[in-house]
Amino acid sequence: MISKELASFIYRTNFSSLPPEVIEYAKLCILDWLGSALAGSDKLPGKILSQLVTKLGGTPQATVLTDGSKNSCLHAALVNGAISHTVELDDVHKGSIFHPAAPIIPAALAAAEMKGAGGKELLTAVVIGYDVGIRIGEAVTPSHYYYWHTTATCGTFGAAAAVGKIVGLTEEQLVHALGNAGTQAAGLWEFIEDGAMTKHLHPGKAAMNGLLAALLAERNFTGAARIIEGRRGFCRATASEYDLEKITDRLGKHYKITETSFKIHASCRHTHQTVDIVLDLMRKYGLSFEEIAKVRVRAYQIALNITDNADPETPYAAKFSTQFCVALAARYGRVGLEEFSEDNLRDPQLREFLSRVEFVTDPDLDSAYPAKWPGRVEIILKDGRKFTGYTDFPKGDPENPVSREELIEKFRQLAGAFLTPSRLEKVITDVLQLEYISDVRKITSGLGSND
Amino acid sequence: MISKELASFIYRTNFSSLPPEVIEYAKLCILDWLGSALAGSDKLPGKILSQLVTKLGGTPQATVLTDGSKNSCLHAALVNGAISHTVELDDVHKGSIFHPAAPIIPAALAAAEMKGAGGKELLTAVVIGYDVGIRIGEAVTPSHYYYWHTTATCGTFGAAAAVGKIVGLTEEQLVHALGNAGTQAAGLWEFIEDGAMTKHLHPGKAAMNGLLAALLAERNFTGAARIIEGRRGFCRATASEYDLEKITDRLGKHYKITETSFKIHASCRHTHQTVDIVLDLMRKYGLSFEEIAKVRVRAYQIALNITDNADPETPYAAKFSTQFCVALAARYGRVGLEEFSEDNLRDPQLREFLSRVEFVTDPDLDSAYPAKWPGRVEIILKDGRKFTGYTDFPKGDPENPVSREELIEKFRQLAGAFLTPSRLEKVITDVLQLEYISDVRKITSGLGSND
Numbered sequence: 001m002i003s004k005e006l007a008s009f010i011y012r013t014n015f016s017s018l019p020p021e022v023i024e025y026a027k028l029c030i031l032d033w034l035g036s037a038l039a040g041s042d043k044l045p046g047k048i049l050s051q052l053v054t055k056l057g058g059t060p061q062a063t064v065l066t067d068g069s070k071n072s073c074l075h076a077a078l079v080n081g082a083i084s085h086t087v088e089l090d091d092v093h094k095g096s097i098f099h100p101a102a103p104i105i106p107a108a109l110a111a112a113e114m115k116g117a118g119g120k121e122l123l124t125a126v127v128i129g130y131d132v133g134i135r136i137g138e139a140v141t142p143s144h145y146y147y148w149h150t151t152a153t154c155g156t157f158g159a160a161a162a163v164g165k166i167v168g169l170t171e172e173q174l175v176h177a178l179g180n181a182g183t184q185a186a187g188l189w190e191f192i193e194d195g196a197m198t199k200h201l202h203p204g205k206a207a208m209n210g211l212l213a214a215l216l217a218e219r220n221f222t223g224a225a226r227i228i229e230g231r232r233g234f235c236r237a238t239a240s241e242y243d244l245e246k247i248t249d250r251l252g253k254h255y256k257i258t259e260t261s262f263k264i265h266a267s268c269r270h271t272h273q274t275v276d277i278v279l280d281l282m283r284k285y286g287l288s289f290e291e292i293a294k295v296r297v298r299a300y301q302i303a304l305n306i307t308d309n310a311d312p313e314t315p316y317a318a319k320f321s322t323q324f325c326v327a328l329a330a331r332y333g334r335v336g337l338e339e340f341s342e343d344n345l346r347d348p349q350l351r352e353f354l355s356r357v358e359f360v361t362d363p364d365l366d367s368a369y370p371a372k373w374p375g376r377v378e379i380i381l382k383d384g385r386k387f388t389g390y391t392d393f394p395k396g397d398p399e400n401p402v403s404r405e406e407l408i409e410k411f412r413q414l415a416g417a418f419l420t421p422s423r424l425e426k427v428i429t430d431v432l433q434l435e436y437i438s439d440v441r442k443i444t445s446g447l448g449s450n451d
Numbered sequence: 452m453i454s455k456e457l458a459s460f461i462y463r464t465n466f467s468s469l470p471p472e473v474i475e476y477a478k479l480c481i482l483d484w485l486g487s488a489l490a491g492s493d494k495l496p497g498k499i500l501s502q503l504v505t506k507l508g509g510t511p512q513a514t515v516l517t518d519g520s521k522n523s524c525l526h527a528a529l530v531n532g533a534i535s536h537t538v539e540l541d542d543v544h545k546g547s548i549f550h551p552a553a554p555i556i557p558a559a560l561a562a563a564e565m566k567g568a569g570g571k572e573l574l575t576a577v578v579i580g581y582d583v584g585i586r587i588g589e590a591v592t593p594s595h596y597y598y599w600h601t602t603a604t605c606g607t608f609g610a611a612a613a614v615g616k617i618v619g620l621t622e623e624q625l626v627h628a629l630g631n632a633g634t635q636a637a638g639l640w641e642f643i644e645d646g647a648m649t650k651h652l653h654p655g656k657a658a659m660n661g662l663l664a665a666l667l668a669e670r671n672f673t674g675a676a677r678i679i680e681g682r683r684g685f686c687r688a689t690a691s692e693y694d695l696e697k698i699t700d701r702l703g704k705h706y707k708i709t710e711t712s713f714k715i716h717a718s719c720r721h722t723h724q725t726v727d728i729v730l731d732l733m734r735k736y737g738l739s740f741e742e743i744a745k746v747r748v749r750a751y752q753i754a755l756n757i758t759d760n761a762d763p764e765t766p767y768a769a770k771f772s773t774q775f776c777v778a779l780a781a782r783y784g785r786v787g788l789e790e791f792s793e794d795n796l797r798d799p800q801l802r803e804f805l806s807r808v809e810f811v812t813d814p815d816l817d818s819a820y821p822a823k824w825p826g827r828v829e830i831i832l833k834d835g836r837k838f839t840g841y842t843d844f845p846k847g848d849p850e851n852p853v854s855r856e857e858l859i860e861k862f863r864q865l866a867g868a869f870l871t872p873s874r875l876e877k878v879i880t881d882v883l884q885l886e887y888i889s890d891v892r893k894i895t896s897g898l899g900s901n902d
Binding site for chain 2: 055056072146179182183187189191194196216226230231237
C-alpha cells in the first residue's frame with residue numbers, strides 16, 4: 001500500500017534525520033519561493049484572490065502575502081499559492097515536470113504560522129512535501145501531463161504531506177490525508193489555449209486543498225487508503241501509463257528536493273537552455289544585437305510545442321516565445337521580469353528580430369529529453385562569422401547549478417520592490433538560518449504589507 | 452463553443468421564462484434536499500467539517516446547517532454540501548448517474564443568502580444549476596463514471612452555473628465561471644473501496660469549488676473558454692467516450708430538473724426497484740417475514756456490481772447490500788434511516804435471511820439499463836407458493852412518481868428531529884411557496900440550530 005509507505009516515511013522523517021545538504025537546499029527553495037511570491041503579489045490574479053478572501057474573512061491564522069493581512073490558513077494558502085507561480089520564476093523539477101514550491105511551501109507555511117511552528121519543522125515539512133509531490137509526479141509523467149497540470153494535481157499530495165507533518169498526524173491519519181488530497185486533485189491544461197488566469201489558481205487551490213485534506217485527517221475524517229494505486233484511484237484515472245516504483249524507490253534515503261531546478265530567467269523553463277547559450281555567446285565574443293543576421297536554435301520537440309511563437313501578442317505569451325526570449329537576451333543581456341514589458345513587446349527592432357530566429361527540432365536533442373533538457377544555438381553575424389554553443393542543462397539545474405549568491409541576488413531583484421532594504425536583508429538572513437528561528441511568524445509578520 | 456452556449460442559456464433564463472411544472476419540481480427538489488441535509492447534519496462527516504470551518508472562521512454570509520451558525524458562503528457550501536449526501540436520501544438523475552441537489556443547492560443557497568436574494572432567484576438558479584450539471588454528466592456518462600464521481604465533478608459545473616446566475620454574471624463572466632469550475636472538478640470513486648468519508652467531502656467540495664469559480668469570475672478572473680470540449684479539457688481528460696450534443700440538445704426548451712428522481716428508501720438507488728417490488732408483494736398478498744423461504748432478485752449488471760453484498764459489516768455497507776435491503780423490507784415493511792441500525796445489522800434472524808436472497812443478473816434487464824432501472828422479484832414461501840413482481844423504474848422516478856404529499860411526509864420524517872413542530876410546518880409552507888419569499892434568509896435563519 002503506497003499511501004502507507006509514504007505515511008511511514010512522513011511520520012518517521014524528522015529534522016535530525018535530514019542530511020545538511022538537504023537542509024541547505026530546502027532553505028534556498030524557501031528563499032527562492034518567497035521571492036517569486038512577493039514578485040507576484042501585486043499582479044492581477046493575486047489581487048483578485050486577495051480581495052475575495054478579504055471579503056470571505058477568516059480567523060487570523062496566517063499571512064496573506066498580497067497585503068500582509070491575516071486570514072484563515074486556507075485562504076492564506078490559496079492566495080500565496082497563486083502568487084507564487086505568476087511571474088514564472090518559481091522552481092521546477094524536471095523528471096516530474098512539476099513546480100513544487102508553488103503549491104507546497106504556501107500550504108506548509110500557513111500551517112506553520114497557524115501552529116506557531118519553528119524553522120526546523122517548516123524545513124522538514126517542505127522536504128517531505130517536495131518528496132511526496134515529486135515522486136507521485138514522476139510516477140505519472142509524462143502521460144498524466146498531457147491533460148493534467150502536475151503542479152496542481154501532484155501539488156495537492158505534496159501540500160497535504162507537508163501540512164500533515166506540521167500538524168503532527170499519526171501514520172493512519174497521514175493515509176487519510178493522502179486519500180483526501182488525491183480525491184481533490186484537479187487542474188487541466190486547457191487554460192493554456194487562452195492564457196487564462198486559471199494557471200495561477202491551480203497552485204493556490206492545490207495548496208488549499210492539500211491543507212484541507214490534512215486538517216480533515218487531523219480530525220479523523222477518513223479518505224481512501226489506496227488513492228494512488230487503487231483500481232479507481234489517481235494513477236489509473238489520470239495517466240495512461242505510470243510506474244509506481246518511482247514513488248518508493250530510495251524513499252527516505254534520497255531526497256527529491258535536491259533535484260529541483262531554480263529559474264534565473266523570467267520565461268518558460270523550455271526557453272532557458274537557449275537563452276543561456278545566447279547570453280554566453282554574446283558575452284564571450286562581445287557580440288552586439290545590431291550585428292546579428294540570424295540565430296539558429298535547435299531543441300527537443302516539447303520545447304517547440306510549448307515555446308515556438310514568432311508573434312507573441314501579450315507580455316505573458318512572450319514568456320512562452322523562444323524567439324522573443326532570444327531577442328531579449330541578444331539585445332539586453334538579460335531576460336528578467338522587467339524585459340517582458342509592453343514597450344519591448346511593441347519595439348519595432350525587437351519584433352523585426354523575431355523573424356531572424358530559426359527554431360527547429362533536433363532529433364538528437366529530442367532523444368536526450370527529458371533526462372536532459374539540451375539546447376544548441378548558432379549565431380550568424382552579418383559579416384558571415386558564426387558562433388555556436390551547446391548545453392545539456394539550463395542553468396539552475398542541479399547538473400548546472402547557480403550559486404547561493406546568485407539566488408540571493410535573484411531574491412533581491414524580485415522582492416526589492418516589496419520590502420524595505422533592511423527588511424529585505426533581514427529576511428534573507430532569517431531564511432538562510434531558518435533552523436534557528438523558533439517561530440516562523442517572526443519571519444512572516446508584516447510580510448507583503450509594503451512596510 | 453459549448454461554454455458560450457451554456458452561458459447564453461444561463462444569462463437569458465429568468466423566473467418568468469420557466470414553465471409552472473418546472474418551478475413546482477424545483478420547489479420539491481429544494482424541500483427534498485433540505486430534509487436530507489438536516490438528517491445528515493448530526494452525522495460524523497458533517498460534524499468534523501463543521502468544527503473545522505468554525506475554527507477557520509469567516510464573514511457571516513450564510514447558514515451552516517449543522518449548528519445554525521453563520522460563516523462565509525464558501526464554508527457554508529462546503530458543510531451543507533457534505534451533509535446533503537450523508538444519509539443517501541438526496542435526489543438522483545438517472546441518465547447522468549448524478550446527485551444534483553447535494554452539490555448545487557447548497558452553493559446556490561449560500562450565494563442567495565450572501566446576496567439577500569429572493570425565492571424566485573433561488574428557484575431560477577437551482578433549475579439552471581441542475582440543467583448544466585446534468586447535461587455535462589449525460590455527455591460523459593457512462594465512461595466518466597468508472598473513475599469519477601459525477602456528483603463531485605459535474606456538480607462543480609452545476610454549482611458554478613447556479614451561483615453565476617445568483618450573483619448576476621455577464622455572459623463572458625459565465626464562460627470564465629465554467630472554465631474555473633471545470634479545472635477544479637475532482638472526485639475519485641476509490642473511496643468506495645473502504646467506505647471512506649470522502650464520499651461526503653465530494654459534494655461539499657463541488658459546492659465550494661463551483662461557488663469559488665463563480666465568485667472569481669464575478670471579479671473577472673479568467674478561465675479556459677473551451678474547458679468542456681477543448682483538446683486538453685474536461686471531457687477528453689476524464690471520459691474515454693463522450694457525446695457533446697447532449698449538452699446543448701433542447702437547451703432552454705426542456706429543463707432537466709424534471710427528470711430528477713426522488714429517493715424514498717434510505718439505501719443505494721440501485722436497491723430501490725427491488726425494495727419497491729418486495730414491499731408491494733408483501734402488502735398486496737399480506738405476506739410475513741417468517742413464512743418466506745427464498746427471494747429471487749433479478750437486476751441489471753451495475754446493480755450487482757454495486758449492491759451485491761450478502762455480508763455487510765457496517766450500517767453504511769448495509770445500504771449498499773440488496774440482500775440486506777430485501778430483508779428489511781420483508782421484515783419491517785419499510786427501508787428508512789432507522790432500519791439501518793447496529794441492532795438490525797447484528798440481528799440473527801435478519802442475517803440468516805440474507806442467505807435466502809438469490810441475486811443475479813438478468814440479460815433482458817441489463818440491456819434495458821440505464822434508460823430503465825428495471826427489477827424483477829420472485830418471493831417463494833415455505834409452503835411453496837410463489838409471488839412475482841416487476842417494475843421498469845423505482846418509485847420516485849419521473850416515470851413512477853411519488854406524490855407531493857409523500858415528499859412532504861418524507862421531509863417530516865427526515866427533518867422532524869431537527870426542528871420544532873411549528874418550524875417544521877413553516878419551512879414546508881415557505882419552501883412550497885418559495886416564489887413569494889422576498890429574502891431566502893427568512894427561511895434559513897436559525898435553521899440547523901435545533902431551535
